[in-house]
Amino acid sequence: ASADIGVTGLAVMGSNLARNFARHGFTVALHNRTTAKTDALVEEHGDEGNFIAARTAEEFVAALERPRRLVIMVKAGEATDAVIQEFAPLLESGDVIIDGGNAHFADTRRREKELRERGIHFVGVGISGGEEGALNGPSIMPGGSAESYESLGPLLERIAAKAKDGTPCTTHIGPDGAGHFVKMVHNGIEYADMQLIAEAYHLLREVAGYSPAQIAEIFTTWNTGRLDSYLIEITAQVLAHTDAATGKPFVDVVADQAEQKGTGRWTVQIALDLGVPVSGIAEAVFARSLSGHGGLRAASRDLPGPSVATLGEAEAAAFADRVEQALYASKIVSYTQGFHQIQAGSETYDWDIDLGAVASIWRGGCIIRAAFLDRIRSAYDSRPDLPSLLSDKQFSDEIGAAQDDWRSVVATAVEHGVPTPGFSAALAYYDALRAERLPAALTQGQRDYFGAHTYRRTDREGSFHTLWGGDRSEVSTD
């Protein structure tokens, strides 16, 4: 036994992760259900480091040094359970099974508990950065026991992306499903980021009349400022791309029906369960699902809209500046909502997640990597009990400075009939949080009227009910 770590499941993500370990000097045992894939990997990339190709599960386990570290990289769901069932009987107390797939955190909690009872550490790991990240340095979000991180952490820190200041983009997130939960919310925030960028593009196109090539330039400029991020960078690339077959802008020949694999949807489903308002992420998920309803859209195409002229050249440039403000302000709100969800999950499941550390490990490797995350990290580092990102002085100052333009952009979008659910939901969230009084008081009155659901008062402790069907006097219900 001489392998530091083993990887089973050698599709692209698994292969790239195995190569990443090997390139960092670790001896990597390889295994795949179909051995041809194992052979192909050794054939093509065997010279990149030390690999031990195993044909059987027994050979694979025998190749691993103890405590064994065994990474499963198969499709999330039943395949993961099947592979765990195959390997667990071959392992010993103290060994570590690592699931690097996109598992639902509830599955990870179940698997962790079952394996813990058998003395085996189970570590659900969120890995972000796609195929390229897996090979060259992803952002890695491991859950599981603190003890398992002692054995696994040093390896992950070597293969993870590094932030600009050299910090590895991995940390022990928290027990059992914490890693997969944080990865899920990462993907939800990614959906929201993408939706906000799409809305900015739509406004620049429809309201300001810019061409995709011009918008690519605008995004490139934005990418040199506070919006500096991987997603803005690739947006500029996609918009600048011309379709070879037609000579048209690429964005004009792609079918406008966005697809999704499900992690955004999970984020919203879990947020509903936890009672956390992640309206920006929800709007992003709904925007994708709306785009996919081709029949409904076709049937609605003749619905009347406003007739407003596209802006002139001089107004367009000023409008683009305002869109940057609206995008930035909405982005602050998305992250505020996402971090609220992580905080709520952490409290519900007793994970004790360090929010500053989460922001820190998202600074490199992952899809939402951005200069912005360094700011979030420092906000939480200087005040770990920050009630919300919006209570950070720097963020509240910035959003305060952006709000007039943000409102103007949303108003313009409404006037021009351009849908901006992300910008609008973010602004509504901001205004609702700011409000001295919310109409929730009226909602409580209605609930008490039709269902005797009771209400609390602003001036006295206790629960009350008004006898709506009678003399409308108030009774205490405590």
Ligand code: 2AM
């Ligand atoms: P395969 O090459 O034998 O199909 C992604 O699908 C990876 O997960 C592949 O390496 C695939 O192996 C593996 N995989 C999928 N389902 C599996 C299962 N039930 N048991 C073992 N490996 C599986």
